[in-house]
Amino acid sequence: MEPIKIGTRGSKLALYQAYHVADLLKKTGLESKIVIIETKGDKVLDVSIAKIGSKGVFTEELEEQLADGRIDIAVHSAKDMQSSLPLGFEIIAFTEREKVNDIILSHRKDIDYQNPDLPLLLGTSSTRRVATLKHFYPHIKTVEVRGNLQTRIAKMESGVCDALLLAYAGAHRMNYDEMIRYELSLDEFTPAVGQGSIAIESSTGMDPYVKEKIVLACHHSDTGFRLAAERSYLRILEGGCSIPVYGLAEVAGEDLQLKGGIVSLDGTERIIQKVRGSKYEAEKIGQMLAEKVLNAGGDRILKEIKSIIKN
Numbered sequence: 671m672e673p674i675k676i677g678t679r680g681s682k683l684a685l686y687q688a689y690h691v692a693d694l695l696k697k698t699g700l701e702s703k704i705v706i707i708e709t710k711g712d713k714v715l716d717v718s719i720a721k722i723g724s725k726g727v728f729t730e731e732l733e734e735q736l737a738d739g740r741i742d743i744a745v746h747s748a749k750d751m752q753s754s755l756p757l758g759f760e761i762i763a764f765t766e767r768e769k770v771n772d773i774i775l776s777h778r779k780d781i782d783y784q785n786p787d788l789p790l791l792l793g794t795s796s797t798r799r800v801a802t803l804k805h806f807y808p809h810i811k812t813v814e815v816r817g818n819l820q821t822r823i824a825k826m827e828s829g830v831c832d833a834l835l836l837a838y839a840g841a842h843r844m845n846y847d848e849m850i851r852y853e854l855s856l857d858e859f860t861p862a863v864g865q866g867s868i869a870i871e872s873s874t875g876m877d878p879y880v881k882e883k884i885v886l887a888c889h890h891s892d893t894g895f896r897l898a899a900e901r902s903y904l905r906i907l908e909g910g911c912s913i914p915v916y917g918l919a920e921v922a923g924e925d926l927q928l929k930g931g932i933v934s935l936d937g938t939e940r941i942i943q944k945v946r947g948s949k950y951e952a953e954k955i956g957q958m959l960a961e962k963v964l965n966a967g968g969d970r971i972l973k974e975i976k977s978i979i980k981n
């Protein structure tokens with residue numbers, strides 16, 4: 671068999687993830703080769719993702735190369751994947767999920783985000799994180815800090831902000847554990863759908879023999895059920911990364927619990943609901959959660975956000 675061509679973005683985090691997949695393949699005796707591809711999300715650094723239009727900014731160019739066979743699989747942070755893929759593509763595997771929490775990371779040791787008397791300027795580029803901060807910690811100010819993790823840390827150290835609000839997974843993979851000051855609660859900072867897992871995408875026309883080998887080497891079953899539930903929820907809420915939607919599924923044995931919601935951009939209204947069921951009905955649980963969230967006022971919040979984003 672030819673080496674499997676793994677397409678990835680060129681950021682350090684993306685490369686780490688691609689090499690992780692290469693390692694998983696190697697463990698089952700599969701050779702691979704890494705192909706770096708630049709995406710719109712990498713090129714346009716001065717505009718927020720919300721403004722570029724979140725649809726596929728990190729995935730489009732990889733899909734072009736999947737389609738014409740220059741790569742066999744594309745490796746992405748699961749969080750960056752659209753909830754519905756364009757026709758002709760599918761996610762064939764999710765790697766075992768990392769800790770899902772958001773964190774506060776800083777070069778400084780005197781950060782105390784819970785004390786309203788201490789001013790704090792947090793760098794982030796996520797509408798979910800900004801709105802959640804406004805809801806629970808209205809004393810905290812935020813500034814938009816974009817770019818890859820290394821760039822963001824450099825900006826922080828040069829004084830753009832006091833600390834960064836990030837995903838644990840990225841900071842950990844990049845070896846910044848020493849700068850992690852807080853691991854945030856999953857009830858307050860309920861993560862983005864897919865946070866902490868790596869998705870492997872292929873063309874639907876991929877050789878089924880090769881596909882099965884890749885799935886066996888890389889797919890983590892319970893992560894798959896969790897992500898299926900979360901992504902089914904997101905599909906109905908039409909999240910993208912410009913809408914502050916969140917969802918987190920946990921699996922225990924055959925049971926799956928999915929909690930999730932939506933928060934208004936100004937943080938005044940925040941909805942969180944839960945649904946439980948069998949992990950074998952993950953998709954249905956996602957749909958049930960969406961219905962609950964929309965009925966609990968999510969519908970109105972979503973409409974408001976969409977009208978603001980359009981303007």
Ligand SMILES: NCc1[nH]cc(CCC(=O)O)c1CC(=O)O
Nearest residue numbers: 747749836837839840865866867
């Ligand atoms: N939004 C960008 C992005 N996409 C994936 C990760 C981190 C890795 C992960 O969550 O799997 C990050 C950085 C962050 O949110 O701090």
